[in-house]
Amino acid sequence: MSQHKKIYIEKNSHLKAFAAVLILGVLMFLGTNAQTTHAQSEFYPPQLxxxxxxxxxxxxxxxxxxxxxxxxxxxxxxxxxxxxxxxxxxxxxxxxxxxxxxxxxxxxxxxxxxxxxxxxxxxxxxxxxxxxxRTNAIVLIFFAFIICVLSVSRFWGLAAVIGMVYSFAIIFKLMLPQILNGHDPLLIAILSAFLIAPASFYLSHGINRKTTIALISTTIALIITGILSIIAINMSKLTGFGSEEAYFLQLAKHGEINIKGLLLAGIIIGTLGILDDVTVSQASIVTQLKHANKRLSQIELYKYAMRVGHDHITSTVNTLVLVYTGAAMPLLLLFINSEKSFTEVMSLEIIADEIIRTLVGSIGLILAVPITTFLAVKFADENDTSAERHSH
Missing domain, CATH: 2.40.50 (OB fold (Dihydrolipoamide Acetyltransferase, E2P))
Known part of the structure; x- marks a missing residue:
């Protein structure tokens, strides 16, 4: 079989897989019986x-x-x-x-x-x-974001925006309505993640070996993160009622929502967003190293790629901690100003919730680096130039 034919078959298989996932997502999107919410609230007496x-x-x-x-x-x-x-x-x-x-x-x-x-x-x-x-302000900032993406990344920026719109469609037309209808939040989140990831990855990074390896690595890391989340939440006895929103939601839906499952679903979807960057970047590093020096053995290639991976791990974990800290700043100040001890504050569910999210998500991200590196090294192709458009 010629090299040209081999490449054609490989790309064709990628396209078929991508098309199958995309068609499945569209069918589920169209088949979703989403209920429209109205201004009438169940917290008010019906005569109002x-x-x-x-x-x-x-x-x-x-x-x-x-x-x-x-x-x-x-x-x-x-x-x-x-x-x-x-x-x-x-x-x-x-x-x-x-x-x-x-x-x-x-x-x-x-x-x-x-x-x-x-x-x-x-x-x-x-x-x-x-x-x-705030509609006008949000629309203006959104258009500024789109212009920035398109001016810097051009075609790939447009593809990424399309992937983002597709992700939002899955979340708001499939995941959230199905959870509101009483289905298991964890199961729906996993299904949504498997629909979002292929379309988002292939649209943003192209249909190639590098992206496929990153997608497989992301799937493995998500499964590990999900298992760790279940263990961590049960060990720490989190109920999911760490915020007022959870109570309001439970009252509004008459207890039909699995709040603990909703907590797990949030961890899965949140981790997916960051795994994209980690796995694609690491696969790109391996591809670029192999392309630059075709004589590198698999052990050498893994070792050199992991040197960069170590920096990637530390910077990503630090980013996660700072993002969660920034989001919870008023709450942290409130508790620091109280007379509660550090251990008491840390044990409060609203704080423990964020700690567990950060730690479990970080473990998933850390493990994604060696997993992606191993798979990328195992299936490295010195003729693959897909990493040339991706640098981190």
Whole structure:
């Protein structure tokens, strides 16, 4: 068999595998019976009719700084014009911080807001500000991100963006609706990960030997991470109720959601996002080393690649720790300011949850490096130039 024919068959097999996974994902995507959520909340009595509306502050009618022995806050009366049908151009008055509160938010003319319109059984209508409307800001930042990706990475940047959109589609149209419907979160997360990974990897890095090795390594690392997560969560007796959101979700769905399974699912999906970088980069290193020096033995190739892998491990683990610390900064400050000891703070579920996530995820990432290196060395091809477009 000629070299040209061998390469053609190999690439054709990659394409068939990729197409099969993509078709399966699309079919599941279309077959998902996602339930649409409405503004009506189950936490409110059924006689209350609630509608989410948007509005804009047109006038600060009254503003007063109030300070007492308990709190310092700003009382405001705002005139708001509704900007959404069927209440378009209606003007309302909303009072903010009528009672002592720790809320320091101060609204100004021109602020765009999300509001909740509540109508009781006597047709009395009240409006409550739920948050700022950040849609425009998010869209602008997203487009800046897209422009940055496309200007630097061009075609491969576009492919990566398509992969990202596909991943979001799987998460929001398959994974989350199925979990809300009461299916096992861990099983759904694993299925979603197996649908996301091939499309994301091949779109972002091309259909080649390097990407396939990275994908196989990621799958192995995810399985190990899942097993370790189950062991760690059971050992530490985590329940998944470390946050208020878990309680609200359980109440809203009448206990149909497996919260502990949801915790496991979060670890799986979170680890998948970082494994992409680790496994592809490590496979690229091996491919590039083999391409540069075809006389390297497998042992030498593994040794040289792992030298870079060691740096990759330390930098990635450090990144994980800093990311989780940054996300939990207000919470950490709150506990440090309390009179609880370090061990008490560490044992609190809301803190232990993040510690377990970080440690288990880090173990999965660490093991992914030697696994990827071994597979890349074992199946290295000196004629493979796919690593030339990937550097880390």
């Amino acid at each position: 009719t609630q509608t989410a509306v948007k509005g804009m502050v047109t006038e600060v009618v009254k503003e007063q700084l109030i300070q007492n022995e308990y709190a310092k806050y700003t009382y405001q009366e705002l005139k708001i014009k509704l900007t959404q049908e069927p209440y378009l151009n209606q003007e309302i008055i909303v009072k903010i911080n009528e009672t002592p509160t720790s809320n320091s938010t101060r609204y100004e003319v021109g602020d765009k807001l999300n509001l909740l319109r509540v109508e009781d059984e006597n047709s009395k209508i009240s409006y409550y500000i739920t948050d700022f409307d």
